[in-house]
Amino acid sequence: MSKAHVTLSAAALNRGVEHPTLGKDNLLSLFESAVCPAALVSSLWALAYYFEGSILPAYLLLAVLTFALTFPGESRLQTSVGTVLLDIVLNWIWIAGLLGVTGYATGYIREFSQDALIAWLWAAPATEVAASFGLRLVAPMVLKLQGPKQRALIVGMNEQGLALATKLKDSPYSRIELAGFIDSRSTDRLHPDSPYILLGKIDQLACIAQQNRIQVIYLSLPMASQPRILAILDELKDTTASIYFVPDMFVTDLIQGHPSAVCGMPVISVCETPFRGFSGAIKRISDVVFSLLILLMITPVLLAIAIAVKMSSPGPIIFKQRRYGLDGEEILVYKFRSMTVTEDGGAIQQAQKNDSRITPLGAFLRKTSLDELPQFINVLQGRMSIVGPRPHAVAHNELYRKLIKGYMVRHKVKPGITGWAQVNGYRGETETLDKMQGRIDYDLDYLRNWSLRLDIHIILKTVRLVVKDQQAY
Incomplete structure (x- = not known):
């Protein structure tokens, strides 16, 4: 029996918490990382002003602690409404519990209005929910501020290349526009039902990248093709495209595969415990x-x-x-x-x-x-x-x-x-x-x-x- 017989995978169950990231160069990701922590802080200050008449130093310190514990905020733009609500509630229970225990242990909780703290327990997650869904409304405008999307191509129409293409296609907030694939194999050896365009062969890569004004290139080639990869990298020195290597995850069955480093040398784990x-x-x-x-x-x-x-x-x-x-x-x-x-x-x-x-x-x-x-x-x-x-x-x-x-x-x-x-x-x-x-x-x-x-x-x-x-x- 193969992995295909696992009818309900743990990855599918975790999909709600495996939030897709937008990329570090995405302006929207910066807004996303700050909007929820800012919502928690703003709700605290609003209640402090309402109950105390001003924002006292104790509330400023609590705001700093809250922001430190929650920044950067989780990526929720591409998750379902139910998952967003559940994540916010569970995260807030954890944050509020930690702050409450710390406050009682230090006696610092006496510096706050009890009415303000009780109101904040309810107002904070409600404000965070409003901020999360509000960001979805303004997300298209934020994306336009960054200018046109970056054109990309994938070298290697294999399983991991097609999987990457699907992720790019299904991400409404991605800044990447896939122009097509590059592959030297004959069309009968490729995926005939693929909806993506085959732009040419690998020996034409540098020329195709220049002609199509490609800004990002993803190398999705087998690890056994090291000489070919080195030759491609040498050819691409004549372009200004950003180049990323998509590891051949199908060369073996990875268990907790993740990037790491050994003595400064980057490596990808093949089999590791998840409890690190x-x-x-x-x-x-x-x-x-x-x-x-x-x-x-x-x-x-x-x-x-x-x-x-x-x-x-x-x-x-x-x-x-x-x-x-x-x-x-x-x-x-x-x-x-x-x-x-x-x-x-x-x-x-x-x-x-x-x-x-x-x-x-x-x-x-x-x-x-x-x-x-x-x-x-x-x-x-x-x-x-x-x-x-x-x-x-x-x-x-x-x-x-x-x-x-x-x-x-x-x-x-x-x-x-x-x-x-x-x-x-x-x-x-x-x-x-x-x-x-x-x-x-x-x-x-x-x-x-x-x-x-x-x-x-x-x-x-x-x-x-x-x-x-x-x-x-």
Whole structure:
């Protein structure tokens, strides 16, 4: 099963938060980065003047802090109305919460009028919404101030070149006007249904660029074509066009590909964890906070299940099994025992429907996923995350890593109690290679497109599915 079988991709779910940028040279992007922070500050000053009669120094300091926390503003011109509203509300809850906690901790909150602060909690997001949609009205005029669009061409009518062309075409606020493509291949080898113009061959590139007054050139050629790329760059020295290299992302399956540098040398990562730096801190903090809250709420349930397991059949209450964790290191994962056996050897049989090893209580625990509740302790230990690829037994890992390409890439992150594959129909037994391939496809899709919003979506979907899902046994 290939990536095409991932019917709902994490990238599609994240599309609302993956805001397309307009480019640093776009005057509109400057307006966009400043309009929402300015709206928050202006609403604060207006309320300060209304309630206090003047803008006191305390409000000036709060305005500076607010602007520093929100500038540059997020790019929302090309997102849906619902996504804009949700983003503004969620961002404001975060900003207001941070400012409120800081104010209480320092005692500085006493310098403000309580009525003004309460009014600002409602007025600030409303002003930001008005500013965001107001910018959409004036955006066409701002674009005209920058003069005519820049004419561009793409060298290489391949998948990434066509994808770039589509993005340029679908962006109403882009300053780029695509003139067409350059490619030396015969027309029967190109995309026959492409709506874009083929201007000529690569050896004519410099001449075509001059004749068509091209200002931007995107090189979308395979990485294996380095000699050809060097020759093209040499020829283009005779033009004034800006040149950009579109990496051949289809030469391999990138996991969290992003530009970086090693000892000053620019590189593009091919396979990396999404939890670097700030993202890693956010992931860990959310894991700890959610796990503590959940464990506090379910403590009576844990005690009741422990007593029931002990009384229903002989054996330990907690079943510990070796799993592969982060970077393929072995970890011990906790579960309430649901079988009469506690297998953890070199060959392990997955649980099947009507499996005689499963106890009556165990069948209920597995169906409702209550057997996995002790894994919140694993999360607090730092061995697991609440959301991530489900951990497989060591014996299963050793089997499938030989059969499925990219299988071990899922261990670039900590295993999870629930995951993207599990909420998309791959929970329970994977008795065929195709089913395991489908699970891995979703796991890798999660790694490529992780976001905190995706984690929250998976958690909420897990809660909805856990009772009615009949696939686990």
